[in-house]
Amino acid sequence: QVQLQESGPGLVKPSETLSLTCSVSGASVNNDNYYWSWIRQPPGKGLEWIAYISSSGSINYNPSLKSRVTTSVDTSKKQFSLNLKSVTAADTAVYYCARLRVGWYYFDYWGQGTLVTVSS
Amino acid sequence: EIVLTQSPGTLSLSPGERATLSCRASQSISSSYLAWYQRKPGQAPRLLIYGASIRATGTPDRISGSGSGTDFTLTISRLEPEDFAVYYCQQYGSSPPWTFGQGTKVEVK
Numbered sequence: 001q002v003q004l005q006e007s008g009p010g011l012v013k014p015s016e017t018l019s020l021t022c023s024v025s026g027a028s029v030n031n032d033n034y035y036w037s038w039i040r041q042p043p044g045k046g047l048e049w050i051a052y053i054s055s056s057g058s059i060n061y062n063p064s065l066k067s068r069v070t071t072s073v074d075t076s077k078k079q080f081s082l083n084l085k086s087v088t089a090a091d092t093a094v095y096y097c098a099r100l101r102v103g104w105y106y107f108d109y110w111g112q113g114t115l116v117t118v119s120s
Numbered sequence: 121e122i123v124l125t126q127s128p129g130t131l132s133l134s135p136g137e138r139a140t141l142s143c144r145a146s147q148s149i150s151s152s153y154l155a156w157y158q159r160k161p162g163q164a165p166r167l168l169i170y171g172a173s174i175r176a177t178g179t180p181d182r183i184s185g186s187g188s189g190t191d192f193t194l195t196i197s198r199l200e201p202e203d204f205a206v207y208y209c210q211q212y213g214s215s216p217p218w219t220f221g222q223g224t225k226v227e228v229k
Binding site: 004039046047048049060062063064096098101104105106107108109110111112113 | 152153155157162163164165166167170171176208210212216217218219220221222223
């Protein structure tokens with residue numbers, strides 16, 4: 001059973017960096033059939049894709065966030081991470097990690113999501 | 121950016137009834153790249169349908185997807201208690217590569 005679990009601070013101050021980690025169990029991160037993704041949903045708004053990374057280092061960012069986002073993967077720990085710098089209240093959201101199936105481009109497994117609030 | 125518009129926003133139905141959910145794209149998309157998800161409070165979103173009509177592993181036969189071009193539909197033939205949830209469509213295409221609809225909530229009438 002593939003499981004993903006987000007972890008990280010639930011509260012971040014404005015202008016600081018939001019950092020989240022996703023831990024993967026039940027599947028190998030070293031599989032070229034899948035990319036590892038981040039998606040968020042601000043309160044009352046829709047889902048927004050943020051980024052993906054592959055185990056071989058392929059990365060793609062949402063152009064609307066590209067200047068502030070970085071993502072990385074640690075295959076030995078079966079984890080991948082998200083950093084979003086210079087956050088504002090608009091970055092308050094539930095953040096999900098998810099596995100993306102290459103070729104079909106759907107997200108077949110998701111974490112439960114973690115709420116990150118940006119506030120002083 | 122391809123915008124996905126889901127309707128209705130909320131669907132109030134009784135168990136046993138048929139649910140028809142719509143997802144309309146602002147421009148034509150490949151059926152191969154249209155997916156549907158179910159989300160329940162406190163749970164991870166669950167993939168139901170991909171390729172517009174292909175059931176994901178574990179998706180019951182009462183749930184089906186159809187459509188092409190700009191109009192796609194998710195149908196639940198007979199609502200079971202576990203089907204009351206929020207449903208999202210998602211497409212893969214132009215920049216940004218992935219966009220989602222705003223969701224349709226299926227609630228108990």
